[in-house]
Amino acid sequence: MQNYTIRKYISADYLAWNDFINQAKNATFLFHRDFMEYHQNRFEDYSLIVEDHKGWVAVLPANRAGDEVFSHQGLTYGGLIYKEGLKLEKVIFIFKSLINELYKTNVSRLILKEIPMIYCDFLSDEVKYILFLTEAKLIRRDTLAVIDLSTEIFFAKDRKEGVKRGKKNKLIVKEENDFSAFWNAILIPNLKNKYNASPVHTVEEIAFLKSKFPSNIRQFNIYKENELIGGTTIFESKNVAHSQYISANSSKNDLGTLDFLHHFLITDVFKDKRYFDFGISNEEQGKKLNGGLSYWKESFGAHILTQDFYEVQTKNYTKLEQVIL
Incomplete structure (x- = not known):
């Protein structure tokens, strides 16, 4: 040996x-x-x-x-x-x-x-x-919801309807280098209200990491007119685009905010990646599944991979x- x-x-x-x-x-x-x-x-x-x-x-x-x-x-x-x-x-x-x-x-x-x-x-x-x-x-x-972008993707009917609502409401997706608006107006309040939790990264930490890895850490915000209504933070590696954070305000279902945003990312921005990873929908060390969240991810055509x-x-x-x- x-x-x-x-x-x-x-x-x-x-x-x-x-x-x-x-x-x-x-x-x-x-x-x-x-x-x-x-x-x-x-x-x-x-x-x-x-x-x-x-x-x-x-x-x-x-x-x-x-x-x-x-x-x-x-x-x-x-x-x-x-x-x-x-x-x-x-x-x-x-x-x-x-x-x-x-x-x-x-x-x-x-x-x-x-x-x-x-x-x-x-x-x-x-x-x-x-x-x-x-x-x-x-x-x-844990269970990850992953889309294999090398195969044909089938979006569920309710995801397609959400995309249509986004188009009807003239939503606009912008990639931005500043994380503070999304963190302070959307992400932090939502995590606090729903889970009494905070993001794993502070806004200062995510900004620091962005400065070190500018092509790997990307922020996509979505607007109705000039109002920020949601966004997602993507960690991009060689083979995978991973949604590290996903959040939107209370109008997300009416406006189709997150459906429109992720449809755009999957079919346009990251269409040449091998995989799009929505991440986990588990709680309590994998013992519980957030069924609604997992369904939403899977209805983009994602399939389950375990970690x-x-x-x-x-x-x-x-x-x-x-x-x-």
Whole structure:
């Protein structure tokens, strides 16, 4: 078995880390250090680098809380990141080395939040197989509503009617660089009133991230005449346009606000992407489904893709010792 060295990320690794992420087969801009570190005051970074005698072979974007390491609580998805061409046998040995090192440093559990396959450049289920071998426990499963834009899209009748209402009301969609109007007039009040919650990102944070990733983070607002009535914030990666935030004022159903907006994004702005991801409609760690929200997303022609969360006992590194025949 090849020997691997596991070490924690340090600031001197900034350029090498980002270069590795850019070459990985299962990574997006969310793993860039500028994205990971915007909320560094909220998490104890515990990102790990795996090296062999030739250099870096894998990384794990992660944070630590007590005796648990998470991949990563501040990111939508995560997991072990590696380049295309790395064979399954090596990934098994790399993962064994990683959780063995965690075990030796008094980490009892690794919590993995998998990256959905639509975000990967190549099929990347090596770790899912390894989770089976290590008897990892499935602790959460969310449902994403995803449109495959390479196939013919069928919009439901009520979505088409919403688009017609939007056209009748002469709604206008504008891409804008300023997030403050949408955050302050629409998003924050709606989340407060409906869920007593706040956006994951403050307006200052999303503006900072936009400055770092101008082509990846995009804001689309929708207006009736000159009044802002709704919008969506898109996180755009190589293969996927993802609606990070969707919100509109109380007139949305009468005006067809969100139907008109997303029809435009799907059929025009992002028509050349492979996938459009509406994100999850789950609550309570995946145990509950917001049926109305899921139906609305699916009625754009979206289908369901699951995202799994696993708990790995680090002591189970021994279960990877006698796998290869």
